Amino acid sequence: MATNVYMEALSPTMEEGRVVKWHKGDGDAVKTGDTLAEVETDKAVMDLIARADGVLRQVSVAEGQTVPVGKVVAVILGPGETSAAAPASVPSPRPAVAAATGSGERGAVLNVGSGERGAVPSVATPADATRVKASPLARRMAKDAGVDLKLVTGTGPGGRVTKRDLEGRAVATQPAVQREVPLPAPRSPVVGGGGAAYDDVPLTQIRKTIAKRLVTSLGPIPHFFLTTEVDMERAAEARDALNQQRGDQGKISYNDVIIKATALALVKHRACNAWFQDDHIRYWNEVHIGIAVAVEDGLITPVIRNADRKSLVEIGREARELAEKARSRRLQPTEYTGSTFSVSNLGMFEIDQFTAVINPPEAGILAIGSVTQKPVVVGGQLAPGRRMRITMSCDHRVIDGATGAAFLKTLKQMLENPLAMLL
Amino acid sequence: MANTFDVIILGGGPAGYVAAIRSAQLGMTTALVEKDKLGGVCVNIGCIPTKALLHSAHIASMLRDAKEFGVEAGAVKTDYGVAMQRSRKVSDQNSKGVEFLMKKNKVTVVRGTGILQPGRKVKVGSDVYDAKKAVLIATGSRVKGLPQIGLEINKTTVISSDEALFLEKAPTSLAIIGAGAVGMEFANIFHAFGTKVTLIEALARILPLEDAEASDALTRSYKKRGIEVIPAAKVKKGTPAKDKVTLEVEAGGATQKLEVAAVLMAAGRAVNTENIGLAECGVQINERGFIKVDKNLQTTAPGYYAIGDVAGPPMLAHKGMREGVYVTELLAGQKPHSIKYDNVPSVTYCQPEVASIGLTEDLCKERKLEYVAGRFPFSANGRARGTGETEGFVKILREKKYGEILGAHIVGAQASELIHELTVARENEYTVEEVELAIHAHPTLSEAVAQAALDSLGRVVDM
Numbered sequence: 017m018a019t020n021v022y023m024e025a026l027s028p029t030m031e032e033g034r035v036v037k038w039h040k041g042d043g044d045a046v047k048t049g050d051t052l053a054e055v056e057t058d059k060a061v062m063d064l065i066a067r068a069d070g071v072l073r074q075v076s077v078a079e080g081q082t083v084p085v086g087k088v089v090a091v092i093l094g095p096g097e098t099s100a101a102a103p104a105s106v107p108s109p110r111p112a113v114a115a116a117t118g119s120g121e122r123g124a125v126l127n128v129g130s131g132e133r134g135a136v137p138s139v140a141t142p143a144d145a146t147r148v149k150a151s152p153l154a155r156r157m158a159k160d161a162g163v164d165l166k167l168v169t170g171t172g173p174g175g176r177v178t179k180r181d182l183e184g185r186a187v188a189t190q191p192a193v194q195r196e197v198p199l200p201a202p203r204s205p206v207v208g209g210g211g212a213a214y215d216d217v218p219l220t221q222i223r224k225t226i227a228k229r230l231v232t233s234l235g236p237i238p239h240f241f242l243t244t245e246v247d248m249e250r251a252a253e254a255r256d257a258l259n260q261q262r263g264d265q266g267k268i269s270y271n272d273v274i275i276k277a278t279a280l281a282l283v284k285h286r287a288c289n290a291w292f293q294d295d296h297i298r299y300w301n302e303v304h305i306g307i308a309v310a311v312e313d314g315l316i317t318p319v320i321r322n323a324d325r326k327s328l329v330e331i332g333r334e335a336r337e338l339a340e341k342a343r344s345r346r347l348q349p350t351e352y353t354g355s356t357f358s359v360s361n362l363g364m365f366e367i368d369q370f371t372a373v374i375n376p377p378e379a380g381i382l383a384i385g386s387v388t389q390k391p392v393v394v395g396g397q398l399a400p401g402r403r404m405r406i407t408m409s410c411d412h413r414v415i416d417g418a419t420g421a422a423f424l425k426t427l428k429q430m431l432e433n434p435l436a437m438l439l
Numbered sequence: 440m441a442n443t444f445d446v447i448i449l450g451g452g453p454a455g456y457v458a459a460i461r462s463a464q465l466g467m468t469t470a471l472v473e474k475d476k477l478g479g480v481c482v483n484i485g486c487i488p489t490k491a492l493l494h495s496a497h498i499a500s501m502l503r504d505a506k507e508f509g510v511e512a513g514a515v516k517t518d519y520g521v522a523m524q525r526s527r528k529v530s531d532q533n534s535k536g537v538e539f540l541m542k543k544n545k546v547t548v549v550r551g552t553g554i555l556q557p558g559r560k561v562k563v564g565s566d567v568y569d570a571k572k573a574v575l576i577a578t579g580s581r582v583k584g585l586p587q588i589g590l591e592i593n594k595t596t597v598i599s600s601d602e603a604l605f606l607e608k609a610p611t612s613l614a615i616i617g618a619g620a621v622g623m624e625f626a627n628i629f630h631a632f633g634t635k636v637t638l639i640e641a642l643a644r645i646l647p648l649e650d651a652e653a654s655d656a657l658t659r660s661y662k663k664r665g666i667e668v669i670p671a672a673k674v675k676k677g678t679p680a681k682d683k684v685t686l687e688v689e690a691g692g693a694t695q696k697l698e699v700a701a702v703l704m705a706a707g708r709a710v711n712t713e714n715i716g717l718a719e720c721g722v723q724i725n726e727r728g729f730i731k732v733d734k735n736l737q738t739t740a741p742g743y744y745a746i747g748d749v750a751g752p753p754m755l756a757h758k759g760m761r762e763g764v765y766v767t768e769l770l771a772g773q774k775p776h777s778i779k780y781d782n783v784p785s786v787t788y789c790q791p792e793v794a795s796i797g798l799t800e801d802l803c804k805e806r807k808l809e810y811v812a813g814r815f816p817f818s819a820n821g822r823a824r825g826t827g828e829t830e831g832f833v834k835i836l837r838e839k840k841y842g843e844i845l846g847a848h849i850v851g852a853q854a855s856e857l858i859h860e861l862t863v864a865r866e867n868e869y870t871v872e873e874v875e876l877a878i879h880a881h882p883t884l885s886e887a888v889a890q891a892a893l894d895s896l897g898r899v900v901d902m
Binding site (some may be wrong): 018 | 868
């Protein structure tokens with residue numbers, strides 16, 4: 017089945033496009049998602065993406081030429097086809113604006129790609145990024161599976177995402193880690209007990225403006241950083257005592273204590289346990305901590321799910337297992353996706369203090385330095401103490417300075433008085 | 440070249456004539472070859488005249504019950520001949536309507552028997568027509584008898600729907616073999632016209648393809664009004680005489696002899712694939728007798744497509760119509776909406792009507808699907824009470840996790856109309872919640888659909 021490639025509009029305001037450069041030529045094999053050409057609009061240079069597999073033929077627009085939206089600029093022929101199924105004689109299906117709002121059969125879509133906004137990831141987004149055409153059933157399946165519908169190619173009428181586009185995904189993204197211990201009632205009124213895993217709160221106008229302005233001034237994610245020094249004396253004592261008692265049964269590390277304390281602090285500061293989602297902020301009612309693990313050629317963040325509800329022993333065991341899996345490249349996708357907040361620890365490398373880069377769409381990450389012995393002032397006297405520096409990177413679109421500081425203060429209190437974690 | 444067209448369609452039934460109209464709308468020159476009346480079985484000896492006769496039957500039964508509603512109509516007299524004549528008029532009007540549509544859309548109608556020839560050609564009489572793009576085979580199906588047990592259709596005592604539709608008088612007694620849609624509808628018609636009807640079904644229940652609860656409801660309804668129903672029955676032998684037929688029927692471990700004035704064969708149909716040049720063109724037949732087609736409905740011979748009954752089940756007019764649209768849009772270079780064969784509604788227009796979409800409950804169990812059945816009886820529906828049509832129910836099978844409508848089954852007045860709310864819902868992947876959230880006018884029969892959806896969610900209101 018031949019597929020027409022149309023000059024399409026990214027927004028209802030685009031009326032014509034100039035082909036800057038063809039990336040594929042007549043006779044080239046193309047795959048769905050390939051960039052066929054760069055097209056200059058009134059606003060930016062966009063990629064024209066193939067919407068079918070086959071061979072590009074009948075390229076009718078030369079580089080530098082400007083054509084109206086809706087015009088057939090080429091045809092993609094399927095295997096065995098020698099000519100188009102009469103694209104020229106077929107009445108042009110739909111004008112540009114219809115295509116831009118997502119209706120109509122589409123031979124190609126335009127994406128923001130190279131050009132003045134090179135930083136935007138070149139995924140196949142629909143023309144209007146805030147509106148995804150999807151059936152109610154598909155929406156439910158996607159929500160359940162944690163799949164972002166914007167990233168799913170719809171095969172229904174006009175690119176509508178339907179059940180079959182999601183089949184297989186639901187199973188693949190079931191949480192890998194099951195809760196082992198029955199839970200007491202939610203301990204904090206701050207995180208909603210039971211019910212949905214999260215609440216989507218639409219962005220207010222001021223929040224939208226803040227988001228836009230900060231992005232343009234600081235880059236895709238407007239980071240800011242908060243550092244605090246934590247007295248680790250009592251945490252160290254508690255850890256040593258626990259490990260002494262446990263003998264050879266697997267040691268509890270500082271990192272395990274930090275993960276647990278972070279999770280509990282997030283329960284009290286839901287504002288930091290959130291995802292930035294373009295037009296809304298998703299405040300999670302569950303706490304899934306991503307732990308940055310260095311692997312041979314990079315970094316991956318396996319996830320400890322519901323870390324707030326797990327014991328130190330469980331966290332320790334899981335963290336070791338996940339790190340081991342990460343190093344041997346045996347992590348399942350379900351084991352490294354879906355974290356709501358991350359922790360990166362370079363303490364073992366004797367780094368005192370550093371800043372970590374936020375793992376989108378999360379709104380924050382902690383950079384943990386080493387626990388060092390240093391002189392501290394206790395009661396007006398110099399004394400040896402054990403201190404650790406924590407730096408929190410915050411996405412300013414979600415977390416404001418005071419919000420992050422309040423979270424960090426709770427975390428500091430918990431680490432300085434580990435008994436507080438029992439409250 | 441006067442004999443050259445973009446598309447040539449063999450057969451002017453529902454699949455063929457709709458394909459012809461859509462083809463012409465898309466700007467392709469189109470010829471339709473038909474040896475008989477336009478509209479095919481559906482318009483002339485199927486869907487349309489039976490609906491006319493069923494309405495006559497419905498009026499008769501309404502008049503019989505009229506007294507209860509405060510209307511006295513005196514003794515009700517029925518005359519099958521008059522009802523038949525009216526049904527013929529309705530068919531003729533519809534056939535003429537199709538002819539008009541052909542003219543309006545500039546489709547060339549070629550009268551005669553078409554025979555396919557290699558090279559996308561169709562021979563009609565001594566003329567040969569060339570198709571530039573494709574030949575569409577839409578030759579449909581016909582009734583079949585059971586000659587192996589002595590019941591070959593003789594058109595007097597052993598008849599098919601073809602003859603039943605032209606009877607001047609209703610027979611005094613009639614055995615109907617096959618309790619699918621055709622058998623059920625004729626049982627309803629003839630019973631209303633005073634015939635003693637015996638309905639014989641080989642499978643375990645009447646309407647064997649419908650949900651078991653629908654079969655049960657219809658069995659009760661038919662028995663109550665005096666139609667004899669014999670399921671799980673085997674007709675071992677039929678002996679036609681001049682004005683009667685003797686049947687040997689084995690059911691429930693016993694064999695009984697049945698003497699009836701006539702036998703109506705309503706057990707299945709045969710597709711019209713003989714003597715139209717299929718083999719010569721390389722068009723193959725599959726093991727079930729249908730024309731072998733790929734997902735685009737193209738046959739094993741490139742440029743030859745099959746639509747309607749010859750292309751495979753379900754053998755329903757509306758399925759064929761959609762296939763006609765699909766293939767012609769494909770030929771015109773469009774990307775037609777794919778046909779969801781699991782979302783073709785099935786309707787039996789007996790009283791009460793039976794309509795369904797999707798899976799039956801038994802199939803849900805067989806496929807080990809997690810489901811919840813929501814039900815709502817019309818006896819609890821205000822509108823149905825008002826009209827005294829409280830028989831039947833709406834049943835919706837909801838997938839447990841996401842609320843997908845796995846299947847829906849309606850028995851009751853207007854079931855044939857009510858089913859489409861659920862057909863639209865399924866086509867667009869609405870879940871039971873979208874159905875329920877839409878405000879339904881009160882009082883209507885459609886409220887039963889919303890209530891069944893609610894019941895599947897465990898929060899029915901009106902019961």
